[in-house]
Amino acid sequence: METENKSIRRDALEKLFSQWLAAGKRILAPKKIADKTDFAWIRTLDEVNLDQVQTVQSPKTAIFPRVEELFSFKSSDGLVQIRDRDAAALGEIVVFGLRPCDAAAFAALKAIFTWDCPDRLFSARLEKMTVIGVACARADEYCFCTSLGGDPGATAGSDILLTDMENGQFLAEIVSERGRQAVQTASGLFAPAATREKESHLAKVEPGFNAKAIAPVLASLFDDAAFWEEQSRRCVGCGACAYVCPTCACFDIQDEGGSSGKRLRCWDSCGFQLFTLHTSGHNPRPLQSQRWRQRLMHKFAYMPERQQVLGCVGCGRCSRACPVDMNILEHLRAIAEAKP
Amino acid sequence: MSEADIFKPYLLKIDQVIDETPDVKTLRLVFVDEQEGRDFTFRTGQFAEYSVFGEGECTFCIASPPTRKGYIECTFRKAGRVTTALAGLEPGETIGFRGPYGNIFPIHEWGKKNLLFIAGGIALPPMRSLICNVLDLRKSFNDVTIIYGARSVADLVYKSELAEWAERPDVKLVTTVDPGGETPDWKGQIGFVPTVLDKSAPSSRDTVAVVCGPPVMIKFTFPVLVKLGFAPESIFTTLENRMKCGVGKCGRCNVGKYFVCKDGPVFTFAQLQEMPQEY
Numbered sequence A: 001m002e003t004e005n006k007s008i009r010r011d012a013l014e015k016l017f018s019q020w021l022a023a024g025k026r027i028l029a030p031k032k033i034a035d036k037t038d039f040a041w042i043r044t045l046d047e048v049n050l051d052q053v054q055t056v057q058s059p060k061t062a063i064f065p066r067v068e069e070l071f072s073f074k075s076s077d078g079l080v081q082i083r084d085r086d087a088a089a090l091g092e093i094v095v096f097g098l099r100p101c102d103a104a105a106f107a108a109l110k111a112i113f114t115w116d117c118p119d120r121l122f123s124a125r126l127e128k129m130t131v132i133g134v135a136c137a138r139a140d141e142y143c144f145c146t147s148l149g150g151d152p153g154a155t156a157g158s159d160i161l162l163t164d165m166e167n168g169q170f171l172a173e174i175v176s177e178r179g180r181q182a183v184q185t186a187s188g189l190f191a192p193a194a195t196r197e198k199e200s201h202l203a204k205v206e207p208g209f210n211a212k213a214i215a216p217v218l219a220s221l222f223d224d225a226a227f228w229e230e231q232s233r234r235c236v237g238c239g240a241c242a243y244v245c246p247t248c249a250c251f252d253i254q255d256e257g258g259s260s261g262k263r264l265r266c267w268d269s270c271g272f273q274l275f276t277l278h279t280s281g282h283n284p285r286p287l288q289s290q291r292w293r294q295r296l297m298h299k300f301a302y303m304p305e306r307q308q309v310l311g312c313v314g315c316g317r318c319s320r321a322c323p324v325d326m327n328i329l330e331h332l333r334a335i336a337e338a339k340p
Numbered sequence B: 001m002s003e004a005d006i007f008k009p010y011l012l013k014i015d016q017v018i019d020e021t022p023d024v025k026t027l028r029l030v031f032v033d034e035q036e037g038r039d040f041t042f043r044t045g046q047f048a049e050y051s052v053f054g055e056g057e058c059t060f061c062i063a064s065p066p067t068r069k070g071y072i073e074c075t076f077r078k079a080g081r082v083t084t085a086l087a088g089l090e091p092g093e094t095i096g097f098r099g100p101y102g103n104i105f106p107i108h109e110w111g112k113k114n115l116l117f118i119a120g121g122i123a124l125p126p127m128r129s130l131i132c133n134v135l136d137l138r139k140s141f142n143d144v145t146i147i148y149g150a151r152s153v154a155d156l157v158y159k160s161e162l163a164e165w166a167e168r169p170d171v172k173l174v175t176t177v178d179p180g181g182e183t184p185d186w187k188g189q190i191g192f193v194p195t196v197l198d199k200s201a202p203s204s205r206d207t208v209a210v211v212c213g214p215p216v217m218i219k220f221t222f223p224v225l226v227k228l229g230f231a232p233e234s235i236f237t238t239l240e241n242r243m244k245c246g247v248g249k250c251g252r253c254n255v256g257k258y259f260v261c262k263d264g265p266v267f268t269f270a271q272l273q274e275m276p277q278e279y
Helices: A010-022 A100-114 A120-127 A177-185 A211-221 A225-232 A240-244 A288-307 A317-321 A328-337 B034-039 B081-087 B121-136 B159-167 B193-200 B215-227 B269-273
Strands: A004-009 A026-033 A036-042 A067-076 A079-084 A093-098 A129-134 A160-164 A169-174 A251-256 A262-267 B010-021 B024-031 B047-052 B056-061 B072-077 B094-101 B114-120 B144-150 B172-177 B207-212 B235-238 B266-268
Touching: A004 A010, A004 A177, A010 A026, A010 A169, A079 B094, A100 A120, A100 A129, A100 A288, A120 A129, A129 A177, A160 A177, A169 A177, A211 A288, A211 A328, A225 A288, A240 A317, A251 B056, A288 A328, A317 A328, B024 B034, B024 B081, B024 B094, B047 B072, B047 B081, B056 B072, B056 B081, B056 B121, B072 B081, B072 B121, B114 B121, B114 B193, B121 B144, B121 B159, B121 B207, B144 B193, B159 B172, B172 B193, B193 B215, B207 B215, B215 B235, B215 B269, B235 B269, B266 B269
Parallel strands: A026 A093, A093 A129, A129 A160, B114 B144, B114 B207, B144 B172, B207 B235
Antiparallel strands: A004 A169, A026 A036, A067 A079, A067 A262, A160 A169, A251 A262, B010 B024, B010 B094, B024 B072, B047 B056, B047 B094, B235 B266
């Protein structure tokens, strides 16, 4: 559908929150807790912090929880009963206040979880999610969305994108059918937009490298062990980058609770040595440099080729979270400029 | 298993436990739900996720052939948490099973060809499904040669089948154990699989070779086959990377851009030559 432009006042937004809650929707939004801002289930607009450049964690937990029960089971006397998760019981949610990069990241998750054979719980959560993005008024040195086709005011992935016009009003770009339904339900809270000029309210992020150059260079660098060793020398394999990443989707499956317990899907990371370790002791990616290579190849070469989507949106979280100051933007620049 | 619920396992009951070696067992499994059992189909080369509820899942091939209906077999070495738990189960107990996953050995393209099967140690199971499938359709193929080696006589699995294959006039079976692994009454060969292959291989003419074994055996077997005149497109193997989901999502079994679980586990040597060494 064609994007419709509306506007909404801050006090009307507060009413909108009340309406969502009254309708049984839960709201996931950035909330400041001590010195960190992270996504949390909130009840009022006052709890929401939109001043930060970026939350520590991404909102991917909305559709890909850190630990998710796939089903539960009961065994006794050699007999087993499986109890399915009831996808219909998953509630409607609104993810509010996420940045355009995070909104764009849902497409990468969707590509993985619906590729070839759709994941039932993921698809159900996706179906019940409304995404209300807020454009970026500020960026920092780690942001690089513009290198990857995004920008601080990009609407892709949002159902409605709000831009703070700094006069008590938000420009509301109604991007999807789901967004239009949200506007219709909130009768009277949205007004016609006085202006759609938002550029002056947006952060400036200069492109840092040529993303199109990355995939072919990566392919030619695969066997350059010295290059990957140099790229990853500092990496301690902690996996923090994967945990804060809005598109990282690799997971483990584990049982918990003994013979009458649950089968769980848990976040995992290709940075861990255990990730690929065979029981025999053989490991196809024994070196940290090979695991770093896998991280970049997966996001910038394999996913574009296999799932037609980049596995990175340039949010910069991995660089901010890295305990040894690896800055992915610098690493990607080095790759884009490498002579194959 | 509905298509929409990719992680929900079938329930299978252990019908029989066969001790292959001191630490290798075969389980014969039947579907708890008979209708599910009748509807279940797979093809040789495919694998599955087997689970002990409360311990977790592990990945092995289906070791029985699709031509033998009514049950599924798997063979595994007791090594980690789940296989140790599996090894402790007795007939009548229930396990989880997700599958079949992955691609197949394209035996429908091998009609009237000679077949050479080369296996090492615990890697006979994926090939046993294939060999039994071929023997059940024996008239469709020409000469069948099986070369199987293990570290020692005690490590040879499927001893009853080996005896059966040795008896068959339409199968040439060569068994070997690593030097030092022989017993006083051992009548087979002594030597590593690639060496024995070099001495006993049939002509490469109109012949398909299938190799399953530990990475080191595969590494030394491919060059011997190439030297014997096999085209890389006529040499097949299976890769065994660690897996969790089996359906191309969990992110760990990939070799370059290929998922072993979706694009494999069966690959030709020609394909492997184009793939990075991540297996």
